[in-house]
Amino acid sequence: MTILEVNDLNVTFRGGIKAVRGVSYQLARGEVLGIVGESGSGKSVTSLAVMGLLPEGAEISGSVKLHGQELIGMPEEELTRLRGKSIGMIFQDPLSAFTPVYTIGAQIAEAVRIHQKVGKDKAAKRAVELLDLVGIPHPDVRAKAFPHEFSGGMRQRAMIAMAIANDPDVLICDEPTTALDVTIQAQVLEVLKTAQRETGAGIVMITHDLGVVAGLADRVLVMYAGRPVELGGVDEIYYRPRMPYTMGLLASIPRMDRPSARLIPIEGNPPSPAALPPGCPFAPRCPMKVDACDDGEPELEPVGPGSRRAACIRAHEIELKNLDGATIYPVPEPPAETEASRPRAERETVLKVEDLIRHYPLMKGAVFKRRVGTVHAVDGISFDIAEGETLGLVGESGCGKTTTLQQIMQLEAPQDGTVVVLGKDSAKLGRGERTALRRDLQIVFQDPMAALDPRMPVGDILAEPLRAHGRKDVPARVAELLTLVGLEPSHAERYPQNFSGGQRQRIGIARALALEPKLIVLDEPVSALDVSIQAGVINLLEDLKVKLGLSYLFVAHDLSVVRHIADRVAVMYLGKIAEIGAVEEVYARPAHPYTRALLSAIPLPDPNLERSRERILLEGDLPSPASPPSACRFRTRCPKRARLSAEDARRCDTEEPIVTRLAPAADHGAACHYPEVTEVPETAVS
Amino acid sequence: MRSKVVFARMLRNRQTRYGLIALLVLLLLAYVGPFFGPHDWLEKDFAAFMEPPSADHWWGTTQIGQDVYAVALHGMQKSIVIGFLVALISTGLAALVGASAGYFGGWLDKALMWGADLLLVLPSFLIIAIVSPNLRGGSWLWFVLLLAAFSWMITSRVVRSMTLSLREREYILAARYMGIPGWKIIIRHVVPNLSSLLIIDATLNVSAAIIGEAGLSFFGFGVQPPDVSLGTLIAAGSDKVPGYSWLFLFPSGLLVLLVLSVNLIGDGLRDALDPGSNS
Incomplete structure (x- = not known):
C-alpha cells in the first residue's frame, strides 16, 4: 500500500537555481527507501519540500500525496497538523534540533500533546515510555535532563523517540548518523530498525553513505544534480548498477x-x-x-x-x-614502487612518540578559579613511524587523536613523555632548530575551507611557507606544486572559494609539500569530501608518498580508508592505544575487543554481507575523559568482559593492561589481558 | 599578487568608480581649485560683505568680505587632512592593539585592554578641551593625535574578540606550524581577515573625525582662527541659513560629498577584499 507518493517534484530557488528537477517515488508501508547522493545533489531539499519546510522564495511544482491527499499548496495550518503526526522527521544535528532550555522529556511530551488529547502527566509518562523504547537507560531520570546533558548518540535516540511519538506513517531521516561515531552509528541504526518495527512506518533515509543504506533500505534512489538517475531494489543497485554515476x-x-x-x-x-x-x-x-x-x-x-x-x-x-x-572507468596506474622497500627495522625512524601525556585542568568558578578535575586527553601513548611508512591513527571522537597531533605539531616539550621528530627531541630544541625542523614536518587539515586563508589567492597561500623559509624561486615552485597535485598553474590567481572541496584539499596538500617535508600529518584529510572526490585525493596521497618518499601520520575515523592507505594502524581509546600493528594483522586478527567492535560497526556497501553479518554492539557511550574508568579503560563497555568468569574479570578492574606484542605476529600488539586470538570470519570484517 | 587582484575587483564595481572619481574631483578642487579662483582665501573684499554668488565671487562672500569659494576650499583641505589622518591613525592603532592582544594573549592582552578601558572611561571632550589651549601655539597635528587617541578603543575591543576566534582557525594554525612568527601572522592573516571591519571603521572614522573636529572647532578648541576648516565654516554659517544660505550650503555640501565619496570607496574596497561578496 502506497502511503507517500511524490510525482515530478521540482524545486527552484531564487536566481533560477534548480535544486530538484523531476523527482518521483512511491513509498509503501513498512518500506525503507534510501535516497543517496553527494552534497548538492538535492536529496535534502527533496525531503524538505515533502514536509513543506522550504524557505519562502522557493518555487515548488509537482505533487506530493500522503494517503492520496495533496500536500503541495496545502494551507500551512493543515500542514502543521500533519507534520509530527503523520510525517516525522529526524535531522542530522540533534543538538540544534532540540530547544536547549527545555528538558528532553518535556519536549517529547509536547510533541505528544500537540497532536493527541491527553493530560500532562499522561504525556510525560508516554515520553518516558518512548525513551525506554529507543534504549535510553533510566528513562524516567533522563527525561528530566536537558539536551546538552545528553551525548550525541543519546540525543539522536531522543530525536527518534520524538519523531515516532505520534505513530507517524512516514519517517524522513536526513543523514541521521552522519555526525556520529561508527559504534554509536551502529547503535542508532538498530534503534531506527526498532522504531520502524514498532510503528510500521515507511522510512525515507537520506544519506551520502552507501554503507548505511545497504543494510537498511529495501529500495534505493540515486540522485545527481537534482535529478533521480537510478531507482531500484537495493540488490539491483549495489550488484548491478546500470547508470555510470x-x-x-x-x-x-x-x-x-x-x-x-x-x-x-x-x-x-x-x-x-x-x-x-x-x-x-x-x-x-x-x-x-x-x-x-x-x-x-x-x-x-x-x-x-x-x-x-x-x-x-x-x-x-x-x-x-x-x-x-x-x-x-579508467583504473589509475598504481605508483611505480621505488626500490624494494627495505625491512622496517633498517629504515630511519622519522617520528617517535613515547609515553606522551597531555592532561588539561578542569577549572570552575568565575572569579576564584579552582581546579575541580583533570581531562585525561592523552594518557601515555607510544608509537613510531619509519621512513616511507603510513601510520593510521584511528579512534572515535574524544579519544585524543587531535590532541596527539597538536602535541606533535607544536614541537615543544610535552607535559610528560617525549616526541622525537627525525632524531631530534622536541623538548631540547632551540628556537632556530624548531623553525628549521618545521620544514620537515607539515600538516594537512580536515576542513579544506577552514585551512586556507579565504583572503589570499592560492598563489600566495602556496608561496607563504616558501617565503617564510627563504626560498628564492617562488613563482616557479608554486606552479610546480600546483601541477604536482593535479591543478593548473594558472589557478594561482584564484581565491580558495573558487575551488571545489576536493580541489581545495589538493591545495592544502600542495602547501604541505611546498618545503619538501619528510613527514606529513594528515588530520582526517578526506572525511569532509564526497566519496567520488575522496578516491581521487587518496590516490594522490598514495602517489605522492611513493614519488617523494614521504611518511604519513594519517588520523581518521574511517577504518576502511585507513585500511586502504596505511601500512600500520594504531587504535586509540580514551587517550590510550588499544591496539597497534601492521594493517593486515590488525584487520584480519583484531585482538582487542574494542577494535573488533569498531570493525564490525563499519557499514559495508554490500547488502548481502550487511544483512548477514553479526554486529558487536557496544553498550553506552564513551566515558568522559575527565573521569576515565580505572585500570582497563574499556572495561565499562567491553563485550568480552561480560563473558569472563568473575575472577578473570577482576583483573580488568584492578590491573591496567599495557600494549604487549602478540606472539605469532611480527608487528601486532594489544592492550588487553585477554586478547582474542581467533581470526575474524571474512564476512564479519570484509 | 593579492593587491593586483583586489584592485581589479575594486575597479569592476561601478559605485566604487563613482566614489573614486568624486573623491579625485574633490581633492583636485581642494588643492588645485584655489589657483583658478579670482581671490585668495586671506584676501578681504571691503566692497562686498555678505554678497550672494556672482561672477566675481563665485560662491558669494562672508561677513568680513572673504571669498567663500577660496575659504571653503581651504577649509576642505584642512578637513581632508585631519579626517584621513585621524582615521588612519585610530584604525591602525585599533587593529594593532586589538590583534596583538587577541593573538598573543596573556599579560600583553591584560595590559593593552586595561589601557583601552582606561581611555574609554575618560571623558575625551573634557580632556581635549583642557589640553588644547596648551597646544595653541603648536602644530594642528597635535590636534589630530588627540582626536585619534580617543577614537580607537571600541574598535580595538571588537578586533580583539574577532582575533580570539580567528586564532583557532586552521589556516592560522597552519601558518604557525609552518614556522611563521606571530607578528607576521597578524599582518598577513589576522588583519586582512578583519579588513571588512577595519575599512568600514576607517570610513566611519573619516566622517566622525571631520564632524568631531567641527564640533570642537565650534567651541573654539579645534582649528584656531585665522585658520579655517569645513567645521568652523559650517558653524559660522549655520545661523545665517535663511537669508545668506551660501555661507552654509557650500561648506556643508562639500562635507556631504566628501563623506559620501569616502563611504563609496570603503564599500567597494570591502567587497573587493571579501571574496565571498558578489557585488
Whole structure:
C-alpha cells in the first residue's frame, strides 16, 4: 500500500537555481527507501519540500500525496497538523534540533500533546515510555535532563523517540548518523530498525553513505544534480548498477574486502545547479559519454527485468554487456614502487612518540578559579613511524587523536613523555632548530575551507611557507606544486572559494609539500569530501608518498580508508592505544575487543554481507575523559568482559593492561589481558 | 599578487568608480581649485560683505568680505587632512592593539585592554578641551593625535574578540606550524581577515573625525582662527541659513560629498577584499 507518493517534484530557488528537477517515488508501508547522493545533489531539499519546510522564495511544482491527499499548496495550518503526526522527521544535528532550555522529556511530551488529547502527566509518562523504547537507560531520570546533558548518540535516540511519538506513517531521516561515531552509528541504526518495527512506518533515509543504506533500505534512489538517475531494489543497485554515476560511486569507495586495489575516482566535479550542461548532467564526467549524451537529458526509464529504472541512454547496453564500474572507468596506474622497500627495522625512524601525556585542568568558578578535575586527553601513548611508512591513527571522537597531533605539531616539550621528530627531541630544541625542523614536518587539515586563508589567492597561500623559509624561486615552485597535485598553474590567481572541496584539499596538500617535508600529518584529510572526490585525493596521497618518499601520520575515523592507505594502524581509546600493528594483522586478527567492535560497526556497501553479518554492539557511550574508568579503560563497555568468569574479570578492574606484542605476529600488539586470538570470519570484517 | 587582484575587483564595481572619481574631483578642487579662483582665501573684499554668488565671487562672500569659494576650499583641505589622518591613525592603532592582544594573549592582552578601558572611561571632550589651549601655539597635528587617541578603543575591543576566534582557525594554525612568527601572522592573516571591519571603521572614522573636529572647532578648541576648516565654516554659517544660505550650503555640501565619496570607496574596497561578496 502506497502511503507517500511524490510525482515530478521540482524545486527552484531564487536566481533560477534548480535544486530538484523531476523527482518521483512511491513509498509503501513498512518500506525503507534510501535516497543517496553527494552534497548538492538535492536529496535534502527533496525531503524538505515533502514536509513543506522550504524557505519562502522557493518555487515548488509537482505533487506530493500522503494517503492520496495533496500536500503541495496545502494551507500551512493543515500542514502543521500533519507534520509530527503523520510525517516525522529526524535531522542530522540533534543538538540544534532540540530547544536547549527545555528538558528532553518535556519536549517529547509536547510533541505528544500537540497532536493527541491527553493530560500532562499522561504525556510525560508516554515520553518516558518512548525513551525506554529507543534504549535510553533510566528513562524516567533522563527525561528530566536537558539536551546538552545528553551525548550525541543519546540525543539522536531522543530525536527518534520524538519523531515516532505520534505513530507517524512516514519517517524522513536526513543523514541521521552522519555526525556520529561508527559504534554509536551502529547503535542508532538498530534503534531506527526498532522504531520502524514498532510503528510500521515507511522510512525515507537520506544519506551520502552507501554503507548505511545497504543494510537498511529495501529500495534505493540515486540522485545527481537534482535529478533521480537510478531507482531500484537495493540488490539491483549495489550488484548491478546500470547508470555510470552509480557504478562510479560504488567503485570509488575504499572497500575492506579489496584493500589493495586502486580506488577509481570519478573525474571532475558535480555541475553547479545554476549552470547545468545542456544534455545529461553527468556527461562531462562520464567515461561512457557519446555525442548523443549532449542532445538532451535522459529520462528515468525501465532497464532490464524488475522494477529498476535508470536515466542513461546507454543503460540497455550496460545491461546487455553486464558492465561494472571497474570496467568502464579508467583504473589509475598504481605508483611505480621505488626500490624494494627495505625491512622496517633498517629504515630511519622519522617520528617517535613515547609515553606522551597531555592532561588539561578542569577549572570552575568565575572569579576564584579552582581546579575541580583533570581531562585525561592523552594518557601515555607510544608509537613510531619509519621512513616511507603510513601510520593510521584511528579512534572515535574524544579519544585524543587531535590532541596527539597538536602535541606533535607544536614541537615543544610535552607535559610528560617525549616526541622525537627525525632524531631530534622536541623538548631540547632551540628556537632556530624548531623553525628549521618545521620544514620537515607539515600538516594537512580536515576542513579544506577552514585551512586556507579565504583572503589570499592560492598563489600566495602556496608561496607563504616558501617565503617564510627563504626560498628564492617562488613563482616557479608554486606552479610546480600546483601541477604536482593535479591543478593548473594558472589557478594561482584564484581565491580558495573558487575551488571545489576536493580541489581545495589538493591545495592544502600542495602547501604541505611546498618545503619538501619528510613527514606529513594528515588530520582526517578526506572525511569532509564526497566519496567520488575522496578516491581521487587518496590516490594522490598514495602517489605522492611513493614519488617523494614521504611518511604519513594519517588520523581518521574511517577504518576502511585507513585500511586502504596505511601500512600500520594504531587504535586509540580514551587517550590510550588499544591496539597497534601492521594493517593486515590488525584487520584480519583484531585482538582487542574494542577494535573488533569498531570493525564490525563499519557499514559495508554490500547488502548481502550487511544483512548477514553479526554486529558487536557496544553498550553506552564513551566515558568522559575527565573521569576515565580505572585500570582497563574499556572495561565499562567491553563485550568480552561480560563473558569472563568473575575472577578473570577482576583483573580488568584492578590491573591496567599495557600494549604487549602478540606472539605469532611480527608487528601486532594489544592492550588487553585477554586478547582474542581467533581470526575474524571474512564476512564479519570484509 | 593579492593587491593586483583586489584592485581589479575594486575597479569592476561601478559605485566604487563613482566614489573614486568624486573623491579625485574633490581633492583636485581642494588643492588645485584655489589657483583658478579670482581671490585668495586671506584676501578681504571691503566692497562686498555678505554678497550672494556672482561672477566675481563665485560662491558669494562672508561677513568680513572673504571669498567663500577660496575659504571653503581651504577649509576642505584642512578637513581632508585631519579626517584621513585621524582615521588612519585610530584604525591602525585599533587593529594593532586589538590583534596583538587577541593573538598573543596573556599579560600583553591584560595590559593593552586595561589601557583601552582606561581611555574609554575618560571623558575625551573634557580632556581635549583642557589640553588644547596648551597646544595653541603648536602644530594642528597635535590636534589630530588627540582626536585619534580617543577614537580607537571600541574598535580595538571588537578586533580583539574577532582575533580570539580567528586564532583557532586552521589556516592560522597552519601558518604557525609552518614556522611563521606571530607578528607576521597578524599582518598577513589576522588583519586582512578583519579588513571588512577595519575599512568600514576607517570610513566611519573619516566622517566622525571631520564632524568631531567641527564640533570642537565650534567651541573654539579645534582649528584656531585665522585658520579655517569645513567645521568652523559650517558653524559660522549655520545661523545665517535663511537669508545668506551660501555661507552654509557650500561648506556643508562639500562635507556631504566628501563623506559620501569616502563611504563609496570603503564599500567597494570591502567587497573587493571579501571574496565571498558578489557585488
